[in-house]
Amino acid sequence: MKLARRLAPLALCAALMPLAAMAQTKIKLTLNWKYEGPQAWFFVAQDKGYFKAEGLDVEIDQGEGSAAGVPKVAAGTYTAGFGDMNALIELAARRPADAPVAVFMLYNNPPFTVAVKADSPIKTPKDFEGRTLGGPANDGALKLFPTFAKVAGIDAAKVDITNMAPNLREQMLVRGQVEGVFGYITTIRFAAKGVGIDPDKDLRFVNFGDYGLDLYSNTLFFSRKFVAEHPEAVKGFLSAVNKAVKDVLKDPDMGVAAVLKREPLLKAPLEKEKLLYTLKRDMSHPELARLGLGDVDDARLKRSIDLVVQASSLPATPAVDQVFDHRFLPPRAERPSKLVPGGAD
Known part of the structure; x- marks a missing residue:
């Protein structure tokens, strides 16, 4: 009888384990391009369990171009994407109800x-x-x-x-x-x-x-439906990515190794060079010091929206909050103000 009493809690834990796994929120992410060095933080967040710690089950697929992920997320094929903000603006002008919403800016310099x-x-x-x-x-x-x-x-x-x-x-x-x-x-x-x-x-x-085309570029975006139904999952996803970015800044070689786990044929020195160049060239706009990684300047984004709408004769001009939602960003103090590998924030 005493043995049965001791085993009962263990049996209960074992029974609950599959339920805990089922409770994780699934996110299917499409990247901007084939696996490469500048995507390291997504894989680090996955490998170090940062997504899992936020209650997320994240699947990461290669992409087919920075503009390609926007319609895929709009169609429901993917939950989230990493791709071009300007393609998102165009879809928001044409089909506002379907367009994804950006939540974390990574490429703040026009590439x-x-x-x-x-x-x-x-x-x-x-x-x-x-x-x-x-x-x-x-x-x-x-x-x-x-x-x-x-x-x-x-x-x-x-x-x-x-x-x-x-x-x-x-x-x-x-x-x-x-x-x-x-x-x-x-x-x-x-x-x-x-x-x-x-x-x-x-x-x-x-x-x-x-x-004269001072536009934002690649951003993380989610389907509008998912944002409405799972706001905490979006917040957790960004927290995990932000944490992984800081890890990669401390140890770029570790980040590149995470990429090579997915694509062993890549050359580590070239992918590291690409990662470092991306940090310096594509992700270090002067506004980074003021806003921190992930955020956007609303006035600058408004100018970008107006440029894209006017030049392409789009049928509507989306508001800034239609295309970018600030609510899910990690606290300002937790987001990097400069992207210097091995250096202090």
Whole structure:
């Protein structure tokens, strides 16, 4: 009888364990691109149990371009995405009830560019006219080209656009099959290095941000339905990611190792270099010191929304709070103010 009494609590715990596992909220996340160094924090949060500690069961899939995740989350295929804010703005203007909502900004500097060969006669946006440019269909920079053309004062109708598979972008440029390629500057630089092209010697970049397009870029976003039904899960997800970002800042090699667990064929030195460059180039806008990682400046975002709406002749102008929800951010004191690996916040 005494043995039975001692075993009863153990049996109860065993019975409750599957229920606890079932209680975890499932989140299916689509990334911006194939697994790579600058996504390290998502995998660190998963491997170190930060998601699990927040009651979350998170599945992470590779992406197909920064603009591609927005319609996937809108359709319900994914719960959350990491991708282009401007694609989200466009969908919010066209189908506000379906559009996801951004909750944590990561790429606060505009990374959009057109890369040309170093000896190309293309030196400014005006030189695009009469030329053939190309990019993957879901590339964020290519999607923004009509907006950029209006801001930069060029006639987009005079530019021939061709699409190609992402893995052919740099080769087609070097072979002269196109005269310039759209993309994120970090993506192009490191894809070029991967195929033996020196981006500092062999390429030149016409950056959108240098010609008046000071837009936000890749952000974390969730389906509107999920935000309404599971606000604590969204808050927990961001807390886990923020914690993992700080871990990666302390130990970038650990972050890269987490990426290589998913894709062993990647080269660790190149992925680390890509991660560090992304932190410096794409994620360190001057407003970071004031706002902390994850937040946006509402006035700047409003200007971005107006630019995208006007340039693309969209049917409505979304309000800032329609496209970005500040409520789920970790406390300001917990979010990094500068992104210096190994340095103090």
